[in-house]
Structures are given as structure tokens and as C-alpha cells.
Amino acid sequence: MLIGCHVSFNKDKQLVKSTEEAISYGANTFMFYTGAPQNTNRSEISYELTSEAYRLMELHHIDREKVIVHAPYIINLANRDHLEFSVRFLTEELKRCDQLGMSYLVLHPGSHVGVGIEQGLHNIIEGLNTVFIEYRGKTKILLETMAGKGTELGKTFQELKTILDGVYENDRLGICLDTCHLNDAGYSVENFDQVLAEFDQIIGIDKIGCVHVNDSKNPLASHKDRHENIGFGTIGFDSLLRVVYHPLLSDVPKILETPYIDREYAPYRCEIAMIKEQQFNPNLREQVKEESQK
Ligand code: FE
Ligand code: FE
Ligand code: ZN
Numbered sequence: 001m002l003i004g005c006h007v008s009f010n011k012d013k014q015l016v017k018s019t020e021e022a023i024s025y026g027a028n029t030f031m032f033y034t035g036a037p038q039n040t041n042r043s044e045i046s047y048e049l050t051s052e053a054y055r056l057m058e059l060h061h062i063d064r065e066k067v068i069v070h071a072p073y074i075i076n077l078a079n080r081d082h083l084e085f086s087v088r089f090l091t092e093e094l095k096r097c098d099q100l101g102m103s104y105l106v107l108h109p110g111s112h113v114g115v116g117i118e119q120g121l122h123n124i125i126e127g128l129n130t131v132f133i134e135y136r137g138k139t140k141i142l143l144e145t146m147a148g149k150g151t152e153l154g155k156t157f158q159e160l161k162t163i164l165d166g167v168y169e170n171d172r173l174g175i176c177l178d179t180c181h182l183n184d185a186g187y188s189v190e191n192f193d194q195v196l197a198e199f200d201q202i203i204g205i206d207k208i209g210c211v212h213v214n215d216s217k218n219p220l221a222s223h224k225d226r227h228e229n230i231g232f233g234t235i236g237f238d239s240l241l242r243v244v245y246h247p248l249l250s251d252v253p254k255i256l257e258t259p260y261i262d263r264e265y266a267p268y269r270c271e272i273a274m275i276k277e278q279q280f281n282p283n284l285r286e287q288v289k290e291e292s293q294k
Helices: 015-026 047-059 080-100 117-134 158-165 181-186 188-201 237-244 268-277 284-292
Strands: 003-006 031-033 068-070 103-108 142-145 174-180 207-211 254-255
Touching: 003 268, 015 031, 015 174, 031 254, 068 080, 080 103, 080 117, 080 284, 103 207, 117 158, 142 158, 158 174, 158 188, 174 181, 181 188, 181 207, 188 237, 207 237, 237 268, 254 268, 268 284
Parallel strands: 003 031, 003 254, 031 068, 068 103, 103 142, 142 174, 174 207, 207 254
Antiparallel strands: none
């Protein structure tokens, strides 16, 4: 089972920092942003630090092929006024993935901000086609399933399918399922087999390159997108455990993006332990705080 979480990547230690953080949580995979998700400041990728991180990954049996990069939120391919910037920044981000030896970049498809679903999807398709002309490397883009907050696109499998169909080189695209977003979009994670069957019919299970495992603070179809710690939300521990251990997704990395406790303490070591032991820990929050004060 491939289980990890979102970790940091900083200017001084770059991928070494991300790898060390993942290892400290008992993770065997991880996801990171190449810089702050909300701005364009990016540091030059260091070859020395990258190779040091590779050595560390090898030592701890982390498969580099399965490590995930997340694209910054400021990219919005659905908005035409923003398209030139988004295409350029996404292309640069893909090149950074290559420099880091990463194979998958998770991307939020975009928000149409008023132009409507059809036009928004059209803009995304055009944006991705342009990006794939300008970028010829090996990193694939995984489109994330969205909650449908505001004018977000990619909230239904059908919308994602429309994007896949419109992109010429769609073998360079895959999908990242996010359990919180699925729930908030109206797909019942409790009946995950049914959701997966529907996904398979429309898109195909083989397209899934990553799963974001998050509980949700809100009920089914709420279109909110607020993540909750595993077992503390409306999806619940047992349903999330079935996703994590689903036999059809055994090769797919599972990534936690759950909130810090009191905005300060990373819950991931305890959450990963809970998932590995397959036993819900109702005292998770207390334990996380206790451990970090040691
Ligand atoms: Fe995301
Ligand atoms: Fe996510
Ligand atoms: Zn989210």
C-alpha cells in the first residue's frame, strides 16, 4: 500500500526537506508543491539536493515514480483572461517536475468565473493542448476531481471526460480522485464501489494516477471543499479505509491533505499509523498535540 501526505519543499533543502518530512511520518510516498501554491516565486532546482533526496528515497524504499507534485492554485486554464499566464506557468512547472525527476503533476482543472461550463471546459482544453505543444517532457498531468465550489470545473466525471476527449495527446493526462471533493460534489464515498464503477464506465480506472484521501467537514453534495481529519468528518473512517485498501487501486499513491491540528501540528504521522493499523483513534488530536510537545 502506498500511503503518504502533503509535505513541504523549501528553498534551502528542496526535495531533501520533502523526503525527510515524509520519512518522519512513516510514509512511503508523498506530495509537494515546488514553491508556495499561491504565488509564482520559484527557486532554481538544485541538482545536488535532488540527487541527495534520491539517495534518501532509495534508502527508505520510496519509489520516485510514485511521488506527486501539485500545481499551484493560481493556475486557472478555464479563465481566458488568465490563460496566457496559466499556460506559461504550467509549462514551467512541468519543466521543474522534469528537473526533479517527477512523473505526475496534479492540477485543478479551473474555475470558469462566469463564462459558463461549456466555454470554461473549452478554455481548459485549449490551454492543455497549448501546454502539451510547448512541453514535450515525460511528466503527466493528473486532473483532480473537484468539489464544485463556486464555478469550479471537473466536479463531475462527465466534465473530466469532456476535457480528456478534447485534448489531442490525452495519453499525457490522468485523473487524481479526491475523496473530500467527491463527497462534496455528490458522489457517495460510502458506496465507493459504485462510484468507481461509474468512473470506470465514463473514464476508465486505468486513468487514476493518484488518490487524495481526506475526510470532509460537510455533507454529501455540499459543494464546499473543506477537508477534515481521517475519521472525524462526514465520510468516516471505514469508508476511507475501503478506498485506501481498494484492490483495484493498490498501485496508486494515496495522499493525505488533512488539516493541521490547531493549525499548528501535523496530524500525518498519527493518521498514517491509524490507517496502517486499520483502527480508528478517537484521541488523534490529543495524541498529535502531545507528541509535538515532546
Ligand atoms: Fe488539489
Ligand atoms: Fe486534493
Ligand atoms: Zn480540497
